Amino acid sequence: MHLSWPGGPLRGTAHLPASKSEANRALILQALAGGGTIGNLSDAHDTQLMQRLLAAAPGTAELSAEDAGTVMRFLTAYLSVTNWRGRLTGTARMQERPIGVLVEALRQAGASISYENQEGYPPLQIEGFAAKADDEPTRLAVRGDISSQYISALLMVGPYLLGGLRLELTGHVGSRPYIDMTAALMQRFGARYSAEGNVLTVLPQPYQATDYTVESDWSAASYWYAMVALAPAGSEITLPWLRRESLQGDQAIAAMMTHFGVKTTFLADAVHLQQHAVSANTEPLTLDFTDCPDLAQTIAVVAAALNQPVEMTGLESLRIKETDRIAALQTELAKFGGGLRDLGEGRFRAESSGFAVRGQSVATYHDHRMAMAFAPLALRGPLAVEAPSVVKKSYPRFWKELAKSGFVTTEAD
Template sequence: MNYFQPKPSTNFNVTVDIPGSKSITNRALILSALSGKNVTLRNILLSDDTKYMIEALKALNNDIELDLQNKTLKIKGNKNPKFENLEIYIGNAGTAMRFLSSYLATGTGSAVLYGNARMNVRPIKDLVDSLTQLGVKVEYLNEVGFPPIRITANGVSAKTVEIDCSKSSQYISSILMASPNFKSPIEIKTIGRVVSKPYINMTLKMMKDFGIQFLEKDNSIYIQPQEYSPSEYLIEGDMSSASYFLAMALISNSTVRLNNFFKNSIQGDSQFLNVLTKIGLKILSFNETNITVQGVENYNGIELSMNDIPDVAQTLAAVALFAETPTKVWDVENMRIKETDRISALKNEILKLNGNFEEFQDGFLITPKPFTEYEGEFLETYDDHRMAMSLTLIGLRVPNIKILDPNCVSKTFPNFFEEFNKIYLGE
């Protein structure tokens, strides 16, 4: 049986290195491909999700050269790609599935995008509906509304499109990034309540960094056909990955320095630092690319909407178990269509520990107990990297926690457990 067993530990002092951002790496790869130019990407993340994207772009005749030691990637983009009867496997990489769909739409030919069993039950209908509005032919090869899909493209000439963003912000990010390569000016209009809006802002900021101009007005974004003009791009440290080590400091009343933590981050999950400081985390120093934080002996829970930052809700759940008062989270229904149904999965595992967990359709309530009442257990990870990393934090206070199938962290943070184990090196 494959598992990782964290040992309880408190009051330590450790320095950890945060990997490059998955969200930024995959956006930078697509933007570079769309540019048709030579681009150097620095501080890239090499994880399962980004490797699937890289292999897909190679299959679409983008020239890619990797320098693993220096975490650098050089790419010569293939603008408006041509392809025929291509099949592209992307595992459970949601960004790859969604971003590649619109990249293919700017090209000519026919290609199938497919993933693993979990990917094939993650909805994609809202994006497909928008691509169909754009004149792209998209066929469902199994169940309507879900991958695998076949895309038959001959470029995009449409002048307007509506996108339902109530399930995922990646749908509009996908079309936004491809839109400068459309044949006509386009109005991209959002309908429905937008979830994870900071990710859309990240996309627009990166497009601007890559030389694109656009106009935002009301619920629409207007983009003219134009050229991407990048040459080099530095990828920030991943704020979702950083969340586990910020939480580590608070849970264990320890001092943690995080390298590759960008002070002026464009990532929405950087807001998680503010959430933790509200309940007690102390910032000892904060420079351009690193931060040092310190936990406290006791802290209270919190009640908040995490609509903008759903990917760190599991991290907050681990923090909530050791608070003095309850923690309530809402506005995160899209957690249910991630790598697993994350709300139900959290409930299953926290109840195993003898914890209190009340499930809502769009969130949860955790009422903490004295940590001595929690019981060590084998905890399932559901092939979900964020389940594995957040549940590991519980082992800082509760003995005999065993994290099953820990290798799923390779999706975004392959060396997570190496960084986590640094806390034991001084023992």
């Protein structure tokens, strides 16, 4: 897809998908509760896939999570405690993404799970669940720096373990907002949850059928923040259905983008973004993405484009996402005169030298966030985005929203 901006300020209202993180959790909780209505569900591929697989599970012995990591992890736990028997698989890339930590924890809780091929990786053979003989809580300990999706998967099935769950997180805990989101949603569905430091306790009490409306997605909002930061003077955008009191850790984009000249005003049922002046700063900022790794690509691109060096920490999980996002960023930023320099010890610096947009083609590596993180550069010059359909994973209307806002979008030959 060829993408360009005709000139003048960026203005208008952009509609966002519902939060994929909230929706996927709410769907699991609804399925365990056996009822309730989930409003404002996203049309994102991952959310639609989760719905289809949950509906299909009772009548099939093979399910594919395709390339959706959240779906694979949440379903592994859900299918185990609901005594499902069958094969859970995914794409070739999914079969390269580790799941051993979650499987081992579920085995300790009573699940019968085996690996079809490589130890620690999908496909999985799930063969039911053996309840403990006593009613003491299931005691598990996992590293706090693993994917928060493993921790969330265990927490959500906690009420259905005989005696409940006592989950200890050891060492540094990453992505805490995602764990907090899971806990808050569980409580909305009637779970009895408590946390003392890094020890999380879930009592054995089934969920209640609950109606819930999903908030719009803050990670999707990050691309509009990037556009306002890179757009001509006087640009402003309104994003409906975002809350000041959000469960989403990616709301951190509002604070981060103040460094790049974007002011956020919270309205009753929306946020309003507008440019504000910031003084030039050649000293690197330091931003931590431990709790919001999905914002890293957006910030790296904006920082390079504005020649504002940023030292980025908390990027450990980026190498095992849809692609190796560190390597992908390094390759694509270099095409424009930008870079992501490895400083060692998990630190990277987004920087640039002679950054320019002159019709380059951006590879997307089967990664929706690569496509959307680089698209705002069209405000600085024409570019091409390869395999633009990857955005369907989380924001199917992304290109239509850009066109509605004034971008010129044309399909590549």
